[in-house]
Amino acid sequence: MHLVYPAVLSALLFCTGLYGVLARRNAILVLMSVELMLNAVNLNLVAFDVWLSRAARDTLHSGQALTLFTIAIAAAEIGIGLAIVLAVYRNRGTSDIDKLRDTAERPDGAEPGPAAAEKTEATA
Amino acid sequence: MxxxxxxxxxxxxxxxxxxxxxxxxxxxxxxxxxxxxxxxxxxxxxxxxxxxxxxxxxxxxxxxxxxxxxxxxxxxxxxxxxxxxxxxxxxxxxxxxxxxxDADSGNxxxxxxxxxxxxxxxxxxxxxxxxxxxxxxxxxAAGATHVTGASLFRYWVLPFEALSVLLLAALVGAIVLSRKAKADDRAGAGGTTAADGAPAPAPAGKDSAR
Incomplete structure (x- = not known):
């Protein structure tokens, strides 16, 4: 098989995930897009490992080992990420990342009105 | 040509x-x-x-x-x-x-x-x-289970073990993040509902909270 096929597919999947991370508003959809990007990297690692194990007589199989590590780290990442999203949802009542602007710089020291009102409403 | x-x-x-x-x-x-x-x-x-x-x-x-x-x-x-x-x-x-x-943001x-x-x-x-x-x-096959296992446990043992520590840390971190703080528990008037727990670590979190 040509190496181009998996490499191009992985590049396209990575860019799909990139679009999702930049364009989505719900935090969980952003996490899904991150998963897509990680999977694109995994496909690249596996394809190059299969190629090198024949072309360069590579017996280390670093690509497949790194793929397994990436999968494990992605599982840990999704667990922590969802815990953070749920904590934010419990405190703020939303998982909309466009509304989490507490650390944003505001022009000419405007009052953080709506966010504070929303927070008190969520805790009440 | x-x-x-x-x-x-x-x-x-x-x-x-x-x-x-x-x-x-x-x-x-x-x-x-x-x-x-x-x-x-x-x-x-x-x-x-x-x-x-x-x-x-x-x-x-x-x-x-x-x-x-x-x-x-x-x-x-x-x-x-x-x-x-x-x-x-x-x-x-x-x-x-x-x-x-509003699934998509403005950008x-x-x-x-x-x-x-x-x-x-x-x-x-x-x-x-x-x-x-x-x-x-x-x-x-370049990725048969035998080959992968041999390379993983012959050349990649140390990262493998380090990864298990990382998974343990992630588990503990998820529990800590998803359980409510004690003071928050007292302040909220019976506010803890079952639906508020985190997905996977919820049972473990409840266990550690007991």
Whole structure:
């Protein structure tokens, strides 16, 4: 098989995930897009490992080992990420990342009105 | 003979694809389409279900690349647990069933421009670099369980063990993040409902809270 096929597919999947991370508003959809990007990297690692194990007589199989590590780290990442999203949802009542602007710089020291009102409403 | 024809007439030409290549291409199209729907659909639960299709398609691609152990790990961990976690997360944040009008933020066009530019650049570079590279898939599988296990436990033992520590840290971190603070418990008048726990670590979190 040509190496181009998996490499191009992985590049396209990575860019799909990139679009999702930049364009989505719900935090969980952003996490899904991150998963897509990680999977694109995994496909690249596996394809190059299969190629090198024949072309360069590579017996280390670093690509497949790194793929397994990436999968494990992605599982840990999704667990922590969802815990953070749920904590934010419990405190703020939303998982909309466009509304989490507490650390944003505001022009000419405007009052953080709506966010504070929303927070008190969520805790009440 | 122009270069394109020479490329096509080479021993492994693009105009005479092998069966594995055709299968890879078809499954790749399904995977890419499912990924596109995942990042564009307005129905949140459908996005998670299309993600299952994309990840399952990737598992088939691993099988076609003779990396069978990775393929089954992909099915077990991604399709089996990560998507379930995502669905739990969607439910616990009370994601709307059906179309939600605000799934995409305002910077959609900028995101599209960035993604298209990145795609063009990456595909161009990759095709330019590897258009004549041929992977030999015949012979014993490069990713059979025996081979993967031998390399993992012969050369990669230390990272493997470090990774188990990382998983333990992630487990503890998820529990700590998802349980409510004690003071918060007293302040909230019986506010802890069962639906407020985190998905996977919820039972463990309750255990440690007792």
């Amino acid at each position: 122009n270069p394109a024809l020479a490329l096509a007439a080479a021993p492994h030409g693009f105009l005479s694809p092998t069966g594995v290549e055709i299968a890879f291409l078809l499954v790749g199209l399904v995977t890419f389409g499912a990924a596109l729907i995942t990042v564009t659909t307005r129905q949140l639960v459908h996005a998670a279900l299309w993600l299952v299709v994309a990840l399952g398609g990737l598992a088939v691609e691993y099988l076609l690349l003779t990396a069978e152990f990775i393929a089954w790990v992909q099915v077990l961990i991604y399709v089996g647990s990560v998507v379930v976690l995502l669905l739990f997360g969607l439910m616990l944040t009370r994601a709307p069933i059906g179309r939600s009008p 959609r066009r900028a995101a599209l421009a960035v993604a298209l530019a990145a795609a063009v650049a990456l595909v161009w570079v990759v095709v330019d670099a590897f258009r004549t590279t041929w992977m030999d898939l015949s012979g014993p």
